[in-house]
Amino acid sequence: MKDKEEIFKSVCRVCHGGCSALLFVKDGKLTRVKPNPDSPFNRGQMCIKGLSTPEIIYHPSRILTPLKRVGSRGSNSWKEISWDTALDEIANKLDSIRQESGPESIAIGQGTGRHHFTHVIRFANSLGTPNWYEPGLANCFIPRITVSHLTYGGFVVADYYGKVTPKTILFWGHNPVVTGPDGELSFPVKRALKAGSFGIAIDPRRSETAKRCKMWLPTRPGTDDALALAMAHVIINQGIYDKEFVERWTKGFNRLKEHVSNYTPKWAEEITWVPAEKIVAAARQYALEKPSVIEWGVAIEHTPNSLQTVRAISLLRGLTGNIDVPGSDILGMNIIRPYPVLKDKLPKGMIKKRIGGEQFKLLGGFRAFLPSAHIPGVLKAMRTGKPYPIRALLNFGSNPMVTIANSKEVYNSLLNLDLLVVADMFMTPTAALADYFLPAAFWPEVNQTIELPYVAENAVFAQQKVVQVGLCRQDEEILIDLAKRLNLPGSEETMEDILNYRLEPLGLTFEELKKRSMVFPPHEYRKFEKNGFRTPSKKVEFFCNALERLGYDPMPTYKEPPESPINQPELKNDFPYVLTTGSRRLEFFHSEHRQIKSLRKKRPDPTAELHPAIADSHGIADGDWIYVSSPRGRIKMKAVVTEDIQSGIVNIDHGWWFPEREGPDFGVWESNANVLTSSAPPYDPAFGSYQLRGLLCNIEKMAD
Numbered sequence: 001m002k003d004k005e006e007i008f009k010s011v012c013r014v015c016h017g018g019c020s021a022l023l024f025v026k027d028g029k030l031t032r033v034k035p036n037p038d039s040p041f042n043r044g045q046m047c048i049k050g051l052s053t054p055e056i057i058y059h060p061s062r063i064l065t066p067l068k069r070v071g072s073r074g075s076n077s078w079k080e081i082s083w084d085t086a087l088d089e090i091a092n093k094l095d096s097i098r099q100e101s102g103p104e105s106i107a108i109g110q111g112t113g114r115h116h117f118t119h120v121i122r123f124a125n126s127l128g129t130p131n132w133y134e135p136g137l138a139n140c141f142i143p144r145i146t147v148s149h150l151t152y153g154g155f156v157v158a159d160y161y162g163k164v165t166p167k168t169i170l171f172w173g174h175n176p177v178v179t180g181p182d183g184e185l186s187f188p189v190k191r192a193l194k195a196g197s198f199g200i201a202i203d204p205r206r207s208e209t210a211k212r213c214k215m216w217l218p219t220r221p222g223t224d225d226a227l228a229l230a231m232a233h234v235i236i237n238q239g240i241y242d243k244e245f246v247e248r249w250t251k252g253f254n255r256l257k258e259h260v261s262n263y264t265p266k267w268a269e270e271i272t273w274v275p276a277e278k279i280v281a282a283a284r285q286y287a288l289e290k291p292s293v294i295e296w297g298v299a300i301e302h303t304p305n306s307l308q309t310v311r312a313i314s315l316l317r318g319l320t321g322n323i324d325v326p327g328s329d330i331l332g333m334n335i336i337r338p339y340p341v342l343k344d345k346l347p348k349g350m351i352k353k354r355i356g357g358e359q360f361k362l363l364g365g366f367r368a369f370l371p372s373a374h375i376p377g378v379l380k381a382m383r384t385g386k387p388y389p390i391r392a393l394l395n396f397g398s399n400p401m402v403t404i405a406n407s408k409e410v411y412n413s414l415l416n417l418d419l420l421v422v423a424d425m426f427m428t429p430t431a432a433l434a435d436y437f438l439p440a441a442f443w444p445e446v447n448q449t450i451e452l453p454y455v456a457e458n459a460v461f462a463q464q465k466v467v468q469v470g471l472c473r474q475d476e477e478i479l480i481d482l483a484k485r486l487n488l489p490g491s492e493e494t495m496e497d498i499l500n501y502r503l504e505p506l507g508l509t510f511e512e513l514k515k516r517s518m519v520f521p522p523h524e525y526r527k528f529e530k531n532g533f534r535t536p537s538k539k540v541e542f543f544c545n546a547l548e549r550l551g552y553d554p555m556p557t558y559k560e561p562p563e564s565p566i567n568q569p570e571l572k573n574d575f576p577y578v579l580t581t582g583s584r585r586l587e588f589f590h591s592e593h594r595q596i597k598s599l600r601k602k603r604p605d606p607t608a609e610l611h612p613a614i615a616d617s618h619g620i621a622d623g624d625w626i627y628v629s630s631p632r633g634r635i636k637m638k639a640v641v642t643e644d645i646q647s648g649i650v651n652i653d654h655g656w657w658f659p660e661r662e663g664p665d666f667g668v669w670e671s672n673a674n675v676l677t678s679s680a681p682p683y684d685p686a687f688g689s690y691q692l693r694g695l696l697c698n699i700e701k702m703a704d
């Protein structure tokens with residue numbers, strides 16, 4: 001007899017999002033995914049990626065068994081092996097490498113914001129290697145998290161869930177209507193804008209979010225620091241800051257006032273290409289029509305001045321008192337325990353050995369929020385053996401051949417390894433270079449908790465395993481089994497032990513949370529009124545002594561991007577336009593989903609957006625194929641000619657490869673934005689961020 005259909009509540013993780021979902025299971029198979037109407041976050045809505053889950057999970061090219069390479073590296077020929085054989089062999093190789101060259105010669109890479117994110121850190125600590133990384137971090141989210149902690153003593157997120165809706169939303173290099181990142185979903189943003197919040201978009205493109213805003217500041221990529229300093233200048237000079245809040249709750253106001261006195265809107269207009277009147281109008285709206293929130297995005301971290309750019313923006317909240325009051329940016333509640341990452345298991349000597357840790361103190365040093373290694377340095381160690389060799393890479397859920405800057409360099413680095421293990425769902429241009437491929441579970445095959453929004457952790461949801469597909473396994477379980485074989489500390493603890501430990505403050509076990517699906521206590525506002533902000537001065541720090549002690553500017557400063565029309569006028573003839581890369585597309589998550597028919601159909605080709613003014617001068621019409629070139633290489637893109645972009649700027653998708661083509665390359669050199677980018681210095685001095693936006697480029701129509 002056939003089973004009847006069962007319905008389970010879980011959380012979608014096709015993107016970072018966290019939409020609560022109903023999973024329909026019949027005869028051990030996932031038949032449908034529908035939005036869960038009970039979640040205050042997505043309230044019965046999901047995007048097309050999440051709704052495509054059954055198509056992704058049972059996709060014919062998904063890999064369902066562990067594979068071992070036969071033939072030379074990158075020949076893309078494989079044989080199927082059992083889990084036991086795969087894990088025994090990998091553990092043996094890791095063991096020899098750690099004995100011969102020390103655990104630091106084993107690097108662990110992972111993809112952005114995955115369910116196993118913190119477990120990878122736990123594994124690295126227990127193995128004793130300081131060299132784990134994620135392609136975000138220096139270039140994604142760590143600057144926002146760190147600066148928030150340094151400035152306000154905690155992470156802030158927009159308040160869409162209380163009684164008061166934000167009156168003004170300033171979208172800064174951020175397109176949440178499409179991206180809904182880091183557990184801050186797109187749906188509440190859309191609801192707020194619909195309910196009348198005044199949106200201001202600071203973006204070189206009139207993005208999907210900008211189109212719903214009342215004001216658009218079409219900025220030159222890479223100049224957000226200048227724009228933020230000018231807005232601070234307006235707010236202070238016009239006396240429209242929150243005097244009571246500034247007086248009682250901030251430190252360094254007079255120095256800030258002095259510091260920004262020359263950063264006038266006129267000064268910023270020349271740098272940012274945004275008319276001074278618009279800068280003034282945006283600053284006034286944000287400061288006067290309160291409560292206001294700043295939705296800041298990843299664009300402000302894709303620059304080698306990430307620390308100071310994020311700091312400059314963060315001061316605006318302090319100047320206007322838009323912190324932890326209803327409808328403003330609120331401080332996180334962190335309602336469950338942090339993941340037990342076994343920090344104390346990493347030997348002291350190893351902390352010093354972390355690649356990039358000494359140089360980029362807020363990425364990898366002792367003051368770092370989540371100390372990790374600097375990717376360009378790790379890759380260099382693979383190629384050159386300096387400062388010491390990196391011989392193995394365990395890559396859990398990342399596609400560095402497509403997502404890390406300078407793909408050629410990534411390729412040459414990976415080819416030099418003694419051992420490359422890739423855990424993924426599909427054969428990618430990265431996985432094709434591996435010695436072992438481990439088939440990873442997809443979100444309906446995973447037990448985890450998910451905290452929303454990330455880092456703030458104001459709510460917690462249960463993600464639950466409802467089906468088994470092939471021999472695929474959850475990444476954490478793979479890591480636990482590897483840890484057991486290597487006799488690592490902590491390997492006796494099961495996933496369930498860890499989940500129950502984290503949930504203890506709520507008086508719940510994971511089994512109980514699964515039944516309830518979520519816990520979302522009411523927010524406690526104005527927490528600072530009790531004990532002050534959790535900074536050394538107990539105030540919002542305009543002037544930050546901690547930064548000064550680490551050797552960084554205690555006040556935010558402007559720095560022209562290294563590759564720019566102003567800094568490299570000599571490149572003007574060959575590369576006359578400003579290039580920005582990677583604005584997200586609803587249909588794809590980074591390099592994923594190009595093989596998912598229903599999604600690819602909606603966006604079949606890689607695109608470059610450009611203004612008619614520059615398209616015309618090259619004889620390019622909408623839909624033409626063009627070359628986009630930078631000082632590093634050339635790729636093919638389909639032109640989208642549109643008025644919705646600042647003239648002089650070319651915006652290209654990132655993440656492109658072609659799963660339908662032959663491996664091992666799968667066309668990875670053809671339309672991949674990171675053929676055009678560079679991971680060479682200069683880097684942000686604190687985080688090691690490199691430049692992905694605001695580079696220089698040229699365009700050319702392809703012959704038919």
Ligand SMILES: Nc1nc2c(c(=O)[nH]1)N[C@H]1C(S)=C(S)[C@@H](COP(=O)(O)OP(=O)(O)OC[C@H]3O[C@@H](n4cnc5c(=O)[nH]c(N)nc54)[C@H](O)[C@@H]3O)O[C@H]1N2
Pocket residue numbers: 015016112136140172173174175176178179180181182202203204205207219220221222223224296297298299300580581582583584585586587588589590651693694
């Ligand atoms: N569908 C989908 N959702 C995603 C992802 C995905 O791949 N697909 N990725 C996830 C991840 S890891 C992240 S980090 C987030 C990122 O999400 P967001 O922070 O929203 O980032 P993007 O879409 O990359 O860029 C946002 C906007 O910045 C603009 N922009 C480009 N350069 C600049 C600049 O120099 N200054 C300013 N002010 N604006 C600029 C772009 O035009 C774009 O509209 O999205 C997450 N969500």
Ligand SMILES: Nc1nc2c(c(=O)[nH]1)N[C@H]1C(S)=C(S)[C@@H](COP(=O)(O)OP(=O)(O)OC[C@H]3O[C@@H](n4cnc5c(=O)[nH]c(N)nc54)[C@H](O)[C@@H]3O)O[C@H]1N2
Pocket residue numbers: 110111112114115135136139140298302396397398399400402403404405423424425426428440441442443475581582583589590591592654655673674677692
């Ligand atoms: N030029 C340019 N480059 C960029 C950016 C940009 O804007 N411009 N954005 C950068 C940013 S912000 C980020 S965060 C990075 C993202 O970089 P990555 O994290 O490397 O991005 P993905 O393409 O999502 O790679 C994830 C891989 O993991 C697999 N996968 C999915 N789920 C799982 C799972 O649960 N387990 C395992 N083992 N595998 C899984 C997918 O199939 C895919 O191959 O890209 C960065 N690269």
Ligand code: SF4
Pocket residue numbers: 012013014015016017018019045046047048049050051180
């Ligand atoms: S927004 Fe993200 S979490 Fe929500 S349905 Fe789409 S992919 Fe899933």
Ligand SMILES: [Mo]
Pocket residue numbers: 112136140298
């Ligand atoms: Mo990211």
